[in-house]
Amino acid sequence: MSRPPSPHVLILGGTTEARRLAADLAARPGVRVTTSLAGRVTRPGTLAGEVRTGGFGGPEGLAAWLRERRVDALVDATHPFAGRMTSNAAQAAAVTGTPAVFLRRPGWQAGPGDDWHPAASLTEAAGLLPHLGDRVFLTTGRLGLAAFAHLSALHFLVRSVEPPEPPRPPDIRVLTARGPFTVADETALLREHRIDVLVTKDSGGAATAAKLTAARDLALPVVVVRRPPLPDGVSAEPDVRAVLERLEGLGLTGP
Structure with missing residues (x-):
């Protein structure tokens, strides 16, 4: 009697949660897990299970991959x-009839003492900065700096996992680092660089x-870029x- 095929779970990864999920599933007998990475980080670290890197070619390409890999x-x-x-995931799952689960960690919430300035996009965030301070701690990642490249009168301290590429602001200092970070370290960083305003997604x-706690303790304004909405009809697990x-x-x- 032939054994039933192992269930195959595809994880679209790149987050801490994706890494934990892959490790849990890969440790279960009879489960095959593949994590797909976009390839934007050159040193993603070790992942449990199978790993693929690169895009699928839109929702059609992902749908084909789901079918071909069963x-x-x-x-x-x-x-x-x-976003x-x-x-793409929602469309491909619908077209192929593949059960899909969406994982989104809860967003941050402003509390007493926070001076948050919401922005719908990086471009909108850049527009707020000249009114908030001259020295900016920018923690939005290395791929969105073009939105701030025209702000030549401001000094930017940019922190990202890997060095950013042009276009980027002319007056910039780059720190390459990966979290987690402590409140004490973030407070010291903000003070050392005489930061006036923090920008984050x-x-x-x-x-x-x-960094949010440190900014609150130092009474600094924080520009917070809001998340894109989930596709219509999609809900997420926390x-x-x-x-x-x-x-x-x-x-x-698995069993």
Whole structure:
């Protein structure tokens, strides 16, 4: 008697949650897990299970990959700002009939003492800066600096996992680092560089939240870029445990 094929779960990764989910699934007997990375980070670290790198070629390419690799469930655990990938995932899952689960860590919430200035985009965030300060701590990643490149009168301290490429602001200092960061370290950094205003995306999570506490303690304004909305009809789970429960309900997490 032939054994049934192992359930195949495709994770669209690049986040801490995706890494944890892959490790959990790969440790379960009878489960095949593949993590797909966009390839924007050259040193992603070790991942459990199989790994593929690069794009799929839009929703049609992803749909073809789901069919060819006989994927039983798709988990979108990409960054909250990877809106195009999430849209592609939703379309490909619908076209192929593949069960899909979307994971989004909760966003940050302003509290007492916070001076937050919401922005709908990096371009809108750049427009707010001349009114908020001359020395900017920019933590929006290395791929969006073009939105700030015209602000020649401002000094930017930019922190990213890997060095950013042009176009970028002319007066810039780059720090390459990966979280988590402590409140003490973030406070010292803001003081050392005499920062007037912090700019961040609403990525959520604890790994990079310390900068928000440091900014509050120093009474600094924070420009917070809002997340893109999820595609129509898509809802998201808040953590790895909730995703595993959904996969268990589909019978895709092994015996």
